[in-house]
Amino acid sequence: MTPNPYLFAPLLFASLAVFALACWKRLSLISLGKPEQRCDSLGARFNDMLLYAFGQKRVLAKPFGINHFVIFWSFLILLIANTEFILNGLFPHSIKLIMLPFELYVPLAFMIDIASLLALAAVTVAAVRRLVAPPFPEARTPEAFFILTLIATLMLASFALNASELAAFMLKSGADPASFLAEARKVMPVSGLLAGLLPSLQLGTIHAVAWWAHALALMAFICYLPNSKHMHILTAIPNCFFQRLEKPNTQPREDFAIGNTFGVDRVDRYSWKDLLDSFSCTECGRCQKVCPASITGKPLNPRAVIHDIKVNLLENGNALKNGTAPRVPLIGEHGEGSVSEESIWGCTTCGACMEACPVFIEQMPKIIELRRHLVESEAKFPEELLNLFENMEGRSNPWGIAPSERAKWCNQLNVKPFDKDTTEYLFYVGCAGSFDSRAKHVSVALTQLLDKAGISWGILGKDEKCCGDSVRRLGNEFVFDKMARENVTMFIERGVTKVITQCPHCFTTLKNDYRQYGLELEVIHHSELLRNLVRDGRLTVDKATTEMGATVFHDSCYLGRHNDVYEAPREALAAATGAAPVEMERNRNNAFCCGAGGGRMWMEEHVGERINITRVKEALEQKPDTICVACPYCMTMFEDGLKDVKADNVRVRDVAEVMAEAILR
Amino acid sequence: MLIVVCIKQVPDTTQVQIDPVTNTLVRDGIPFIVNPYDTHALEEALRLKDRFGCKVAAISMGPPNAEGTLKKALALGVDYAILLSDRVFGGADTLATSNVLAAAIAKLHTEVDEVALVLCGKQTIDGDTAQTGPGIASRLDYQQLTLVDKIIDLDFSAQKIRVSRKLEGRHEIVDAPLPAMLTVVRELNRPRYPKVQMRLAAAEVVVEVWNNKTLQLDEQKIGLKGSPTWVSKIFSPERDKGEIIGDGYADPTGTAALLIEKLMAKDMLPL
Numbered sequence: 004m005t006p007n008p009y010l011f012a013p014l015l016f017a018s019l020a021v022f023a024l025a026c027w028k029r030l031s032l033i034s035l036g037k038p039e040q041r042c043d044s045l046g047a048r049f050n051d052m053l054l055y056a057f058g059q060k061r062v063l064a065k066p067f068g069i070n071h072f073v074i075f076w077s078f079l080i081l082l083i084a085n086t087e088f089i090l091n092g093l094f095p096h097s098i099k100l101i102m103l104p105f106e107l108y109v110p111l112a113f114m115i116d117i118a119s120l121l122a123l124a125a126v127t128v129a130a131v132r133r134l135v136a137p138p139f140p141e142a143r144t145p146e147a148f149f150i151l152t153l154i155a156t157l158m159l160a161s162f163a164l165n166a167s168e169l170a171a172f173m174l175k176s177g178a179d180p181a182s183f184l185a186e187a188r189k190v191m192p193v194s195g196l197l198a199g200l201l202p203s204l205q206l207g208t209i210h211a212v213a214w215w216a217h218a219l220a221l222m223a224f225i226c227y228l229p230n231s232k233h234m235h236i237l238t239a240i241p242n243c244f245f246q247r248l249e250k251p252n253t254q255p256r257e258d259f260a261i262g263n264t265f266g267v268d269r270v271d272r273y274s275w276k277d278l279l280d281s282f283s284c285t286e287c288g289r290c291q292k293v294c295p296a297s298i299t300g301k302p303l304n305p306r307a308v309i310h311d312i313k314v315n316l317l318e319n320g321n322a323l324k325n326g327t328a329p330r331v332p333l334i335g336e337h338g339e340g341s342v343s344e345e346s347i348w349g350c351t352t353c354g355a356c357m358e359a360c361p362v363f364i365e366q367m368p369k370i371i372e373l374r375r376h377l378v379e380s381e382a383k384f385p386e387e388l389l390n391l392f393e394n395m396e397g398r399s400n401p402w403g404i405a406p407s408e409r410a411k412w413c414n415q416l417n418v419k420p421f422d423k424d425t426t427e428y429l430f431y432v433g434c435a436g437s438f439d440s441r442a443k444h445v446s447v448a449l450t451q452l453l454d455k456a457g458i459s460w461g462i463l464g465k466d467e468k469c470c471g472d473s474v475r476r477l478g479n480e481f482v483f484d485k486m487a488r489e490n491v492t493m494f495i496e497r498g499v500t501k502v503i504t505q506c507p508h509c510f511t512t513l514k515n516d517y518r519q520y521g522l523e524l525e526v527i528h529h530s531e532l533l534r535n536l537v538r539d540g541r542l543t544v545d546k547a548t549t550e551m552g553a554t555v556f557h558d559s560c561y562l563g564r565h566n567d568v569y570e571a572p573r574e575a576l577a578a579a580t581g582a583a584p585v586e587m588e589r590n591r592n593n594a595f596c597c598g599a600g601g602g603r604m605w606m607e608e609h610v611g612e613r614i615n616i617t618r619v620k621e622a623l624e625q626k627p628d629t630i631c632v633a634c635p636y637c638m639t640m641f642e643d644g645l646k647d648v649k650a651d652n653v654r655v656r657d658v659a660e661v662m663a664e665a666i667l668r
Numbered sequence: 669m670l671i672v673v674c675i676k677q678v679p680d681t682t683q684v685q686i687d688p689v690t691n692t693l694v695r696d697g698i699p700f701i702v703n704p705y706d707t708h709a710l711e712e713a714l715r716l717k718d719r720f721g722c723k724v725a726a727i728s729m730g731p732p733n734a735e736g737t738l739k740k741a742l743a744l745g746v747d748y749a750i751l752l753s754d755r756v757f758g759g760a761d762t763l764a765t766s767n768v769l770a771a772a773i774a775k776l777h778t779e780v781d782e783v784a785l786v787l788c789g790k791q792t793i794d795g796d797t798a799q800t801g802p803g804i805a806s807r808l809d810y811q812q813l814t815l816v817d818k819i820i821d822l823d824f825s826a827q828k829i830r831v832s833r834k835l836e837g838r839h840e841i842v843d844a845p846l847p848a849m850l851t852v853v854r855e856l857n858r859p860r861y862p863k864v865q866m867r868l869a870a871a872e873v874v875v876e877v878w879n880n881k882t883l884q885l886d887e888q889k890i891g892l893k894g895s896p897t898w899v900s901k902i903f904s905p906e907r908d909k910g911e912i913i914g915d916g917y918a919d920p921t922g923t924a925a926l927l928i929e930k931l932m933a934k935d936m937l938p939l
Binding site: 259260261265378379380381382384386389392397398405441444481 | 680699701858859860861862863864865867868869872917
């Protein structure tokens with residue numbers, strides 16, 4: 004019955020060598036990445052690791068997450084059992100758990116037995132799921148079934164092993180079978196049950212077969228793990244530890260010096276963390292199931308982007324280490340290991356992928372790095388962006404309208420210029436609020452509400468410039484940098500400290516992006532301000548408006564997911580209409596993008612269903628009379644989408660317009 | 669083989685205002701841009717460079733700050749950029765301007781390489797005369813092909829070119845020997861966007877300036893003295909103040925009806 008250490012030891016050390024070699028290979032590839040600071044605030048990082056890696060907080064956010072949770076924790080517990088197994092295999096009879104004090108052994112043996120059962124159940128559920136309704140079609144791979152079978156084999160073998168040992172002990176001790184087995188079932192419910200079923204004459208054979216089955220499965224697992232996507236077992240925990248502590252709602256600055264490269268066209272121009280991300284992805288597909296581009300049939304798939312970065316790194320690793328040219332290009336239509344330009348331009352930067360990823364992989368920033376390369380180093384982008392880039396650089400607005408026209412929207416109003424001594428807030432109107440005929444109505448409604456509440460505010464008028472959001476998300480960092488520096492200089496010169504925006508894109512850019520330029524502004528989105536004014540009694544709703552009928556609220560990505568403002572617009576709408584807005588199926592941090600973010604506002608959408616149509620249909624399921632938004636881009640996308648689906652009876656209104664209807668009319 | 673592109677720095681006309689007292693353009697604080705038609709001439713020259721490997725020179729006559737325009741050309745990939753700037757060039761009409769530009773092209777021809785093509789925008793958006801390009805062709809005795817929307821064929825060794833000219837309602841295919849001067853329309857191509865590396869490099873370059881000491885032109889033929897035409901008055905036409913009717917936002921149907929009524933009353937809707 005004794006396993007043979009002279010056979011086991013060489014096999015074990017060979018598999019450990021395979022494991023170590025593969026780990027070394029991949030980890031050394033990660034070191035090809037550029038440096039990036041991810042070791043600050045260790046306390047917070049440790050917390051995140053406990054919560055998200057060991058607590059599996061994000062994993063559990065989806066129904067099948069519990070399945071993974073079970074496997075994860077079973078694995079941790081079974082680490083003890085497997086350590087015992089290996090030691091016992093190397094030094095038979097010298098090291099066994101049963102040598103522990105009885106009070107310690109009993110609960111440990113119980114836990115191991117139950118953990119094995121739960122793990123077996125969980126992998127069975129996972130296998131059935133992949134057969135019946137896989138998380139996404141490509142998830143039904145032989146690899147998935149191989150690893151699930153391997154885990155199941157480990158569990159079944161360990162039951163058989165424990166059961167045969169129990170039965171053998173019972174025979175040897177001459178104890179009464181019924182009472183012995185009853186006691187055994189209390190300690191190891193599954194193995195104890197199994198022990199009573201084993202034929203006593205073949206116990207030795209059963210033990211030997213179970214032992215070697217377990218040993219071989221374990222060694223196969225050790226060899227296979229670091230050479231597959233299951234490497235996430237090793238990398239996911241550090242990946243949670245090294246996650247971005249601030250929301251990834253902005254991109255890093257670039258240094259515009261001669262000789263520098265801009266953006267990423269080779270994997271080694273990503274940071275080490277980006278490369279660690281690629282090894283931490285286990286291809287669960289949660290990102291692609293929330294990605295507006297993937298869902299509507301575009302070529303972009305955030306899971307595939309991360310996968311291609313990994314494949315590219317593996318393919319080019321040696322070349323990059325030796326300083327020779329990479330074999331597989333990172334950008335282009337070159338199959339696995341390359342990201343197509345169409346994918347790169349498909350991203351709306353809505354951030355849903357990053358919100359969904361259980362291990363905090365940052366898909367969106369990697370896509371923007373690729374855009375940066377295309378725009379800045381190759382001047383290659385969809386042709387409709389040429390006008391946008393030139394208009395932004397030349398006239399500081401997306402449409403190329405003369406800057407002198409910027410304050411025309413308030414010609415008929417008595418609007419004061421911002422002056423740090425006489426006005427408290429700068430109302431940063433934004434390009435849409437200044438030039439877009441629909442959004443101008445929102446500007447007017449908002450200013451009337453500000454006046455009604457007695458807020459002291461002013462505008463920059465024709466001196467206001469575009470914040471640069473679209474060009475930054477489109478990867479034109481060079482132009483963004485110029486725009487940001489001009490704006491920051493002007494804000495400092497004029498003494499701007501408190502800003503009201505009506506556009507979530509201006510909001511996030513002024514609030515988050517300009518911090519990189521040393522400007523800390525107190526930026527408030529109008530939905531937050533209006534909610535506060537109602538709460539503080541500075542705006543009162545005497546009679547809630549019934550004009551709007553049933554309302555449904557759509558979250559803007561740059562207000563919600565990127566800046567965590569979810570409740571303010573809802574509370575403002577509830578105050579104005581007397582009832583909380585109806586929620587769409589996907590809302591708050593799970594909301595579905597309107598399709599206009601990331602500069603997509605200025606691009607054509609030819610492939611698949613249009614994103615705004617998908618979202619409009621989702622809104623219409625709630626049978627609203629009014630769709631409420633808090634962003635001029637969302638406004639345009641909904642107005643257009645409603646026309647396309649011929650839902651003429653449904654209106655789109657900004658939060659400010661609904662408030663104005665309730666308070667001013 | 670050298671292709672010369674003539675480009676001009678113009679005020680962004682959508683932002684220009686006219687000083688009613690002096691009858692001149694108010695240029696303070698108005699951003700300058702490269703004359704939009706010239707960007708298409710520049711693009712075509714760069715495409716020919718990509719195709720034939722010839723060199724491209726960009727020249728511009730203007731004040732010292734027109735250097736920015738030439739830097740943009742450098743960022744896009746021209747090989748030489750020369751600013752023609754001198755007080756005595758100032759106040760020039762199209763005749764005097766073409767004298768200076770032609771002299772510069774002749775100098776490039778003798779000192780750099782044989783000039784095969786000169787490309788200009790069809791006109792500038794500030795003067796709108798469309799005379800400078802043809803003027804250059806006349807001074808240099810080059811073939812003159814205006815309003816080109818396509819270069820159909822170009823053979824440097826056979827010294828031949830075939831182009832399509834975009835005329836009102838029709839196209840004209842014209843064959844001509846080289847050297848030739850082309851003025852181009854927007855339909856010719858889609859201008860490229862500069863790469864950051866090139867922009868950074870161009871920003872460091874000190875653009876070569878040729879003044880009249882370099883060109884040695886008769887002062888009677890250049891600048892104000894060499895200009896038989898001058899602007900006697902410049903003004904914006906007065907326009908009746910418009911009228912806002914109805915509220916198209918709150919009541920689109922009613923407002924549309926109101927608009928139709930108004931237009932019918934003025935007999936502006938054909939029935």
